Amino acid sequence: MSQRDTLVHLFAGGCGGTVGAILTCPLEVVKTRLQSSSVTFYISEVQLNTVNGASVNRVARVSPGPLHCLKIILQKEGPRSLFRGLGPNLVGVAPSRAIYFAAYSTCKERLNHVFAADSTQVHMVSAGAAGFTAITATNPIWLVKTRLQLDARNRGEIRMSAFDCIRKVYRADGLKGFYRGMSASYAGISETVIHFVIYESLNENCLEHKIASTIDEDEESVKEASDFAGLMLAAATSKTCATSIAYPHGEWT
Template sequence: MDRSENNSVKVTKNMHHQTISAHMTHVIAGGTGGTVGALITCPLEVVKTRLQASTSRAKLAKVSGSKRSAGVIFALRHIVKSEGIGALFRGLGPNLLGIAPSRAIYFGAYARGKSFFNSTFKPESPQVHLCSAGFAGFTACTITNPIWFVKTRLQLDTTHGAYRNSWQCIRYTYKNDGLRGFYKGVSASYVGISETVIHFVIYEQLKQLFRKYHNIEHKNFLDFLSFMGAAAISKTTASCLAYPHEVARTRLREHGTKYRSFVQTLRTVAVEEGFFALYGGLFAHLVRQIPNTAIVMVTYETVVYVLSQV
C-alpha cells in the first residue's frame, strides 16, 4: 500500500471517529438535559398525571367541589396534605432511570437521522427535521415505554404503597400481564410522535432564524436565551395540538380500567366525560413542559457547544 493509500485510509478513519464523537456528544447532551429537566419539574409531572387519569381526576374533582376537574394549585396542595410532600416525587426513580437514556437515545437518533436525511433531502430543510424527529421519536418510544409505564403506575398510586417500589410494580405487571403489559399505552406514544415532530420542526426553523442575527461560532447569553424562547414556543404549540394522546396514554396505563385501545379510549372519554376531558391536565402539562423543555434544550445546546470546544 503506497503513501497516498495510507493517507486515504487515515482520513477515512478520522472522519469515522469524528462522526462517532459527534453522535456521542448529542447522546451525552441529551441525557444531561433530560435529567436536569426531570429533577426540577417532577412535582408538576405527578399533578399532570393525576389530572389525566380517570380515578384520581374524579377524586380530586370531588374533593375540590369542581364539576369538571381540580386546578393545578389545589391538586398540589391536596397531594401534599393527604399523602405528604414525598408524593410529589413518586415515580422519580424510574423517571430519572428512564429520562437520561430516553433523551440520550432520542437526541442520538435525531442527530443520526439528520446526517442521513441531509444527504437525501435539501440539507436542514423542514423535511429533514420532520423525518429525523419521527425516526428519533419511534426509536425512543419503542425502547423506553416499559420505564414510562412503571413511572405512570407509581404516580397513580394514591394508597400509600400499593406498589412499594419500582421492582414490586415490575414483578406484579409481569406476573399478571407478561411482557406485553409493559407496552400498554405505546400506541398512544406512537401517535404522540406527531407532537415531537411539530416541536422539532418549529424549533429548528426558529433556530435558523436566530442564526441570521447571531454569531453561531461564539455563543453568548442571548444566544442561549433565544434557544430557550424557541423551545418554549415550539413545545407550547406542539403540546396544544397533540395533547389528547397524553390523556389516552395515561388511561391505557391505569390498572384495571375499561380502556383497551387508543381510539376506543378517546371515544369513551369524550362520550362519558365530555370533550374537554381529553384536555384534562393540559394546564399542568404546559406549566411543566414549557420550563422543562426550555431547560432540556438549553442544557442540550450548552453541553453540545462545550463538548465541541474540547
C-alpha cells in the same frame, strides 16, 4: 457525522433530560393525576336543607384544577408524593433523551443528502424516526413511572415501590404488559415532530440574526449569554406550541 459528535449528542441529551426530569417531576405528577379518570380524591361534602328542616349530606364530585390537585396531594400524601416515579424517570430519561438526540442527529445528517439540506422534510422525518426509536426502547420504564405516580396513598401507608410495580405488571400480563399504551405513545410522535420543526425554524432565524448582528469579539461572554437565552426561548416556544396542538394524545396513554 463523526463518532465524537454522536457521543456528544448522547451525553448532552442524557444530562439535559436528567436535570429536566428532576425539576419538573412535581408538575408531571399533577398532570398525570389530572389526566387519570381512576383517581377519585376530588370529593367535597355539600350540606342541603330538606323541607322539614333536617339536613342531608351529599357527596359531590368537582372538577379539580392544578392548584387544587397539588393542595390535596400535599395534604393527604405529603411533599414526597410529588416525586413519585422519579426513580424510574431518572432511569429512563437519560437513555431515552440520549437515544432520541443521537437518532435525530444521525438521521438528520443522512437525510440531508436525500432532501434539501436542513429542510422541513428532513426535520419531520428525523424527529419521527427518533421518537419511534426512543419510545420502543423505553416504554416499559414510562409505564412503571406512570403507575407509581397514580399510586395515591395517605400519609403513613406503605407505598408501592418500583420493584413491586414491576412484579405486579408481570404477574398480571407478563412481558406484554410492559408495552401497554405504546401505540398511543406512537401517536405522541406528532408532538415531537411539530416541536422540532418549529424549533429548527426558530433556531435558524436566531442564527441568521446572530450573523447579521455586529457584536464585537471582545464581548464574547455577552454573545454566549445571548445565544443561550435564544436557544432556551426557541425550545420553550416550540415545545409550548407542540404540546398545545398534540395534547389530546396524552389522554390516551
